[in-house]
Amino acid sequence: MLTINNLDVTFGSHRALHINQEITFEKNDRIGIIGSNGAGKSTLIKTLLGMVPFEGKIESTITPQQMAVHLQENNYSSNVSVKTIMETMLGLKVSDSQELQQLITYFDFDSSLKKRFSKLSGGQKQRLTLIIVLMQQAELTFLDEVSSGLDFETRQTLMTKLTDWFADKSKTLCVVSHYYDELEKLTNKLLLLHQGEVVCFGTKEALFEKYCGYSVITVEDNEQTRNHFSTHRKLAAPSLVLAIACNDEAEELEIVSHCIKSNINYKRRNNDIEIMTLNAKAQEGFVDEK
């Protein structure tokens, strides 16, 4: 559907994006874009939408008109009703569109329609924009940090609804998020950016296997656990976590049975995006700025 071969985006003297490998979005993909602040995630989306000039080559079977986007900034006029905003943006009446009514009900938005935009909560504002974006039924939809700033429960509800909404749709979705749990649920491929460069791109499974192995057992990082697993291969991990790589099922069983015998609490992961990204950056030679 869309292939990036080479891509350079420069703002003044600052190079915001430098992609020199092939990145392909296939139909039906659910792509997660990850990276620290300033990594170039939003710039990439804006470039694919034709909003930012670039050098390089993007081949696409769809036009920017067949793409929809929910950008981080979602501000509308505060003085008119939300229903008016929705109808103006979509160019149709709520009462005339069964599809729109279904979306409004699906996102529990009926009671918010009469309110003014300024009176909506953060979660309601996100849902308004999502309804407008999803109504477009675009071939490729970008969601840029759609759940940032929401409390845990609201975020979970919204993400479950989004996952279910796209489950039976033959459409491509590209999501920027800083929440690993969301990306684990919603995506099949990941693109990890670091200061404008690609650290890695591929399916979640392939990237996990490449940078972590068959599976990972995590335990609390302390002197006792470090001694217990001193001969095993360790992975980069968040602070206070000791991540032990398992190369195969036999090694996993050996580590797990050791944990059980020694009364060590453990977690078994084969899809941990946080540990995968830490190890991808370390192995590909990308260093976080302090």
Ligand SMILES: Nc1ncnc2c1ncn2[C@@H]1O[C@H](COP(=O)(O)OP(=O)(O)OP(=O)(O)O)[C@@H](O)[C@H]1O
């Ligand atoms: N219009 C612009 N003019 C100048 N610099 C820009 C512009 N847009 C982005 N940048 C710079 O390009 C870099 C990438 O920005 P971008 O917004 O793509 O990052 P991001 O990965 O989306 O970050 P965040 O997670 O903070 O949203 C940053 O250094 C940013 O300051």
